[in-house]
Amino acid sequence: MYSIGQLADKTGVKVPTIRYYEQIGLIAPPERTAGNQRRYTLAGFQRLSFIRHSRDLGFSLQDTREFLELSGHPDQKCDDAHKIATRHLAVLRQKIAKLMRLEAELERISCCESGKLGDCAVLETLADHSLCKTDH
Amino acid sequence: MYSIGQLADKTGVKVPTIRYYEQIGLIAPPERTAGNQRRYTLAGFQRLSFIRHSRDLGFSLQDTREFLELSGHPDQKCDDAHKIATRHLAVLRQKIAKLMRLEAELERISCCESGKLGDCAVLETLADHSLCKTDH
DNA sequence: TATAATCCCTCTAGTAGGTATAGCTACAAG
DNA sequence: CTTGTAGCTATACCTACTAGAGGGATTATA
Structure with a gap:
């Protein structure tokens, strides 16, 4: 105990x-x-x-709840468990792809010379989306 | 308007x-x-x-708030803006690295044959961390 | 056995970043 | 002038916890 x-x-x-x-x-x-x-x-x-x-x-608590429910019935097919895992994998991959695009963009805009804010690439880019080189 | x-x-x-x-x-x-x-x-x-x-x-709303504040004072140095962006970039990179490790693990465990739940790799792996091949 | 340190209890409220609902009012088109 | 869409406030709800207040239980040491 x-x-x-x-x-x-x-x-x-x-x-x-x-x-x-x-x-x-x-x-x-x-x-x-x-x-x-x-x-x-x-x-x-x-x-x-x-x-x-x-x-x-x-996994979310909801997904986790479903896994727990499924693991309590070991005689059923495990399609459901795979469905949850596969769905989560797809979400994960999208998230990774998006974060990598953001990384590229952020790297590009944050490595400029330190100068006056009026010329700051970070703030300029935030103010004007058309300055972005990648999608997000 | x-x-x-x-x-x-x-x-x-x-x-x-x-x-x-x-x-x-x-x-x-x-x-x-x-x-x-x-x-x-x-x-x-x-x-x-x-x-x-x-x-x-x-960026978080708090970071965003700071950017807005900074962009209201275009005569100051933009070090602060860069500090925020660089900090965020580091967080982003860690997040990407972690998600990629998870992706590898999830891919490994979710591509098994559909069978009975008693043998389901997804559920087995969740129940026993030692079955994992990567860190997370 | 006494006492102090640590652990545990419940309950409430707060966090980020919104989303949803209810019940009402304003405005524009026909 | 009516009707449908858009807007208003206020409150509650969402995920997945975390923090704090104010107290009781357990355990290690003296």
Whole structure:
């Protein structure tokens, strides 16, 4: 049995976040001691690790909820899990592509000579989109 | 003079968002018609375009606020503007690197054969971090 | 056993950056 | 003059937490 603090240490999920997950129904309310403190089992630890991992990979809490639901029914086909993962991968790729375009643009405009603000490429570019060389 | 809807169309910023920006003091309250409707000038349009552009480049509202402040004093050195942009560029690069690691991992685990959930690589990997091939 | 340090409890409110809704009024076209 | 679209305020809601107040529980040491 782990206290909430021990569980936090073992999973890397912060204590208030664990309580938050319980509040929104992502994890079940655990047993309590006579003094009303939460005590977690190995199963609770595993579920929270799963959640942590899913969040680390950038999935939303909603996606994570669906993964948890799916992993509770190991006899069904895993198409749904793949659908979620594939959808997320597409979003991720778009995000990367966009960020890389932004990177290029930002690099271009932020490496000018330091001078007076009236000639600052950063501010000029923000003021006039037509100065941009890439799409965004 | 533009109505709020026309301004929204011209800048690509949604109507409620424009009102929100006014509320948080990012743009000044514009003049009103006798019937209490907002009417924007060219200067209002330019300021909102500047904001939109800054947001498009991924800057926070706080960064954007600082850019606006700086662009109001064109006689000062633009070091500050560059500092903000450079800081943002570093954050952006970290974000891209992390997303690319996630992409690799997600690609690896989501391209398995569709079978039973008990053997689903997506769910298995989420449950057991040691199955991951990359850092995240 | 006493006490101090650390942990844990609930509850409320706040964060960014908006979006949605309700109930109402203004304005432009026919 | 009416009707449909656009605008108004105010409040609540969204994600995914984080911070703080004010108290109780547990544990390590004296």
